[in-house]
Amino acid sequence: MKTDKDLYRQLRVLSCEKLWNDEVALFDRSTPKERIERVAVIRAVGTVSSESGTAKQKAEVRSWLVRLLQDPSEKVRRYAMTALPKIGAGPVEEEALLSLLRATTVEREKKFLGQALDKIGGTATLSVVGGVPGFLPQTEQKVKASVARREKPSVIRMDSTLSDFTRLRIHLHCRKGLEEIVRDEVKQYIAKHGKFRIVEVQSGLVAITPVAPFSLADIYRLRCFATVGFFLGAVRSSNPAESADALASMMTSSLSRSVLAAFTEGSIRYRLEFVSKGHQRGAVRLLANRAYAMCPDILNDPRSAPWSMDLHPTGHGTSVELRPKLTPDPRFTYREDDIRAASHPPLAACMARLGGRVNHEIVWDPFCGSGLELIERALLGGVQSIYGTDLSPDAIAISRANFVAAKVKAVQSKFICCDFRDYAKVEGLGPRSVNLIITNPPMGRRIRVPNLRGLFGDLFAVAAEALKPGGRLLFANPLRIEPPDPSLKLKYRQVIDLGGFDCRLEMYLKLAG
C-alpha cells in the first residue's frame, strides 16, 4: 500500500489544472475512508497551486480547504489547515481556523491550528489565543510579531543617543588576526572624539565601554570591525537549554531593554542566532518562550527583525549579545554590485589603514575585483590617483560603478581590464610610479588559479619594479613565499583568518637602489 508520502510525490508533479479537475473532484466524491487514504491530495494541491496557480485557482483552493476544515476526519482537517498558509490565506481563513479552535477539544489539533495561526494570524487571533487553555505559548508571540511587522515596521535608529550607558560593554568583533588594527582605529577615534574607552582586546574581539552618551552612528564611524554586539551577560553552560532562565533574563534585562528602546523605532523584534552552531530549533523555541514570559514587549521574530540576540560559545560557556542587523552595512553602501571572490569589506578597511596615509599617493590594486581596497584607501584621504587592473571585464565595470557610488572627492581613478603583468601599458603606471600596491589576490579557492606560486612570484617581481623607493606592497599571502628581490623588505606580517582559512597579511617596503 502506498504511504501518504509516496502518493504526495506522485501527485506533486501534476499540473494545477489536472490536480483540480481530476484529483480534487475524485477526492470530493470519495467515501470518508477513501479520503483518509488519499489525504496527500490536499498537500499536493496546496504546494502546486502556491507555486504555479493563478489568483483565481488559489482562491478556489482556499475555499476548498476552508470547507475541508469541517470534515469529520481529524486527519483531513489537519492536512487542510497545514496547506492553508501556503496560498496567501487572509482574514476569512483565519476566522475559519479560529472557529475550529473554539470548537475542538483535541490537543493535537490545537497544536496544528497554532502552527497555521502562527503564520497567518492577525489581531483576531490575538484576541482569542490568550483565552484558550493549553494553547501553544509561541503562537501568541509569533502572531504579535507578525501583526507588529505589518503595522509597525521597525528600523534601527542610527542617530538617537543612549544616555543610560553605565555597565554597558560593547564588543567589536573582527576576523582573527585583525584585532590590533581594529584597536588602533578605536584608539585614534577616542583621541579625537572621546565617547569610549578600550576595556580589553581578545582573539577576534575589541571590547569598549562608553564614557559619554553615544549613538550607533558613532560606532559605525569605525570601519574595521566586522560586527558590533552589546554584551548582555554570560552563563557557564555551553548548552543554552540548560541555562534557559538565566539567558532569557539577560535577553530581557533592563540593560537590554534600554539599548533596544534607545535604538529601535517601531516594534522591538529580534532573531535568535547560535553563532557557529547552526540553527537550533528546540533551543530557540525554549529561549524565546521564556523571554516572552518575562517581557512580552520584546518579540522573537525570525523574519526581518531589526535585532539579533547572538549566543556566542565562549570556551567555558555561552554569552549573549544584542546585535543591530543592518543590511546593507551602512559603512559599505557604495557596493552597488559584487564579484564572487570579493573581499570582506572590513578586511579591505583594515588593509587600507595598515597601508598608512601618505599625501598625494598613487595607489594600485593589481587584482582590483569590485574595488574595495582601493575605495577604502581613497576614503582615508591623501590619495592623488587610484589604478585598478583585473582580468575580468565585469569586475572592472563593477569597481568603476562602486567607486563612483563611494563619492570620493578629488581622486583620479582608472580601472583597466588587463593582466597585472601588463601594468606598464596602462597610461600613468610604469616602473617606479606607484606609492602603494594594496591587494587581495586570487587565492585559488573560490576561483581556480593554474600556477598560484608563479602568480605570486610575478606579483613580487612586478611590485619591485612598479613601486617608487619608499613605496609599500600590502597584500594577503596564502603561500609561504618570499620575494626573491632584496629591494623588498618585510615590514609587517600577521596570520589572519580569511573566512575559514588562514593567510598571512604582509607588507613590504621598497628600498632605494
Ligand SMILES: C[S@@+](CC[C@H](N)C(=O)[O-])C[C@H]1O[C@@H](n2cnc3c(N)ncnc32)[C@H](O)[C@@H]1O
Ligand atoms: C580575490 S579577487 C579580488 C577581490 C577584490 N579585492 C574585491 O574587493 O572585490 C581576485 C581578482 O583577481 C583577478 N585576477 C586573477 N588573475 C588575474 C591576473 N593575472 N591579472 C589581473 N587580475 C587577475 C580576478 O578576476 C579577481 O577579480
